[in-house]
Amino acid sequence: MDIESKINLRTGRRMPVMGLGTWQLTRDTAGTVRHAIDIGYRMIDTASDYGTQPAAGEAIRTSNVPREKLYIVTKIEEIDDAYEASKSYVKEMGLDYADLILIHRPPETGAGEDLWKGLIRARDEGIARDIGVSNYSMSLINELASATGEVPAVNQIEWSPFGHSMAMFSYCRENDIVIQAYSPLTRTDRLDDARLAQLAEKYKKSPAQLLLRWNLQLGTVPIPKANQKPHLEENIDIFDFEISEEDMEIFGSLNERYSALGALPYD
Numbered sequence: 402m403d404i405e406s407k408i409n410l411r412t413g414r415r416m417p418v419m420g421l422g423t424w425q426l427t428r429d430t431a432g433t434v435r436h437a438i439d440i441g442y443r444m445i446d447t448a449s450d451y452g453t454q455p456a457a458g459e460a461i462r463t464s465n466v467p468r469e470k471l472y473i474v475t476k477i478e479e480i481d482d483a484y485e486a487s488k489s490y491v492k493e494m495g496l497d498y499a500d501l502i503l504i505h506r507p508p509e510t511g512a513g514e515d516l517w518k519g520l521i522r523a524r525d526e527g528i529a530r531d532i533g534v535s536n537y538s539m540s541l542i543n544e545l546a547s548a549t550g551e552v553p554a555v556n557q558i559e560w561s562p563f564g565h566s567m568a569m570f571s572y573c574r575e576n577d578i579v580i581q582a583y584s585p586l587t588r589t590d591r592l593d594d595a596r597l598a599q600l601a602e603k604y605k606k607s608p609a610q611l612l613l614r615w616n617l618q619l620g621t622v623p624i625p626k627a628n629q630k631p632h633l634e635e636n637i638d639i640f641d642f643e644i645s646e647e648d649m650e651i652f653g654s655l656n657e658r659y660s661a662l663g664a665l666p667y668d
């Protein structure tokens with residue numbers, strides 16, 4: 402496995418095994434994303450409410466890497482008309498299509514069936530190659546799927562050794578849904594955990610690298626955000642070691658349903 406490796410989606414298309422998050426990637430956003438692409442990142446995660454769509458699009462358009470080798474994820478909001486918003490966000494990025502468009506979070510009531518139908522139309526018209534959800538519980542995904550017959554390709558959720566759920570993991574496995582792991586570095590909150598430091602020492606890697614490698618080995622797709630170049634470099638230097646099965650179990654035992662955002666939106 403390396404930074405160019407991909408994971409299969411239920412639709413037959415493929416997605417890079419890790420990406421770059423852009424929430425609060427505010428320091429020269431286009432330059433930073435462009436640098437990330439130069440050093441090997443192939444997937445960029447953005448959203449209209451991050452304010453980073455135009456810069457992410459600019460970096461993709463001006464990069465030396467062909468568009469088809471890059472993967473852009475964006476999200477529509479609960480208040481959007483999903484179909485119209487998909488068109489306008491892709492246009493805002495100056496691109497012909499997004500690789501993946503997600504419902505950013507479920508609406509306060511219901512599962513967001515209308516949003517989902519709008520995304521299905523956007524996908525059918527080629528505005529998005531694939532569609533999925535974010536911050537969805539298992540029951541909300543079931544609702545969308547039974548209302549439309551369309552199962553999301555991806556559920557993007559907060560996910561780290563300190564906050565995850567094996568019930569959600571198994572559900573996604575069974576339904577062929579890829580988990581994209583947001584805040585995979587716990588927004589730095591748990592990087593100084595003593596048990597993590599011990600494992601990092603053992604593998605001669607940083608705590609951040611171990612958190613990301615744990616995702617790769619589980620088959621979940623981390624999208625760490627980094628403004629700083631040394632962080633960008635460190636976060637993709639995770640393909641030259643393997644966490645043992647025994648230590649993967651230790652990682653599992655770190656789970657305390659930790660959430661940088663307040664609470665995990667799933668059981």
Ligand SMILES: NC(=O)c1ccc[n+]([C@@H]2O[C@H](COP(=O)([O-])OP(=O)(O)OC[C@H]3O[C@@H](n4cnc5c(N)ncnc54)[C@H](OP(=O)(O)O)[C@@H]3O)[C@@H](O)[C@H]2O)c1
Pocket residue numbers: 421422423424425446447505535536557558582583584585586587588589592607609610624625626627628629631632633635636
């Ligand atoms: N769908 C959703 O609702 C949702 C919610 C939250 C996040 N997301 C997505 O997921 C992405 C990642 O999550 P996040 O931004 O919340 O948090 P994160 O990736 O867990 O953490 C980002 C923080 O970690 C620092 N960092 C990065 N690499 C590091 C390293 N090697 N060593 C030490 N510190 C390091 C960054 O610092 P510097 O920036 O200073 O380098 C930044 O302060 C977001 O950017 C966004 O794209 C989605």
